[in-house]
Amino acid sequence: MTWRPALWLVAGGVVLADQLSKQWVLNNLVPGELHPVLGDWLGIELVFNSGAAFSFGNSTTWLLTIVAIIVSVAIVYYARRAQTTAAVWIFGVGLGGAIGNLIDRLFRAPSFGQGHVVDFINYNGWFVGNIADIAIVGAAIVVVLMGILGKNLLAPASSDTDETSTNADAAAGSDALGAGDSTSPEARPSE
Secondary structure, eight states: OOOOHHHHHHHHHHHHHHHHHHHHHHHHOOBTOOEEEETTTEEEEEEEESSSGGGTTTTOHHHHHHHHHHHHHHHHHHHTTBOSHHHHHHHHHHHHHHHHHHHHHHHSSSOTTOOOEEEEEEETTTEEEOHHHHHHHHHHHHHHHHHHTTOOSBOOTTHHHHHHHHHHHHHHHHHHHHHTOTTSTTTSOOO
């Protein structure tokens, strides 16, 4: 199957949760002000990230935007070969996370393609992230674990060719069977 509605529904749900949470934070928090949730371990703090994870690459926002677009397209491409519903969900979660942060890069200040990502989940002062980040990291961890456990998320690339040739062989076989069909005048026994 090349088009999977579940992929888009899951990705859309992640994007919606991500963007709504970011909008809530923008409307209710002052940048840089930490609000503890679980003591020092977890808090909410509005920050604007022009870089990648841990604020690396602050001066390469355009490059990060291009990478996010490529990653999103790659996820959609590979998700077509997902073998199970769980694999489709994993790809959907990763795609939703990538698109959530890509929306920030494209449409937030300071300019198109160079927007700063809204981060607000402070993990003990180590780094600050958002729901899109959780989705991306979570999907990546599951993909790695599935690989370690030997569970294939994707059908082999050659399966499309094999499936097409199998369908062609089946069609040819049914045509050959049709030639011997009793409704054909040549195939009816003479009486």
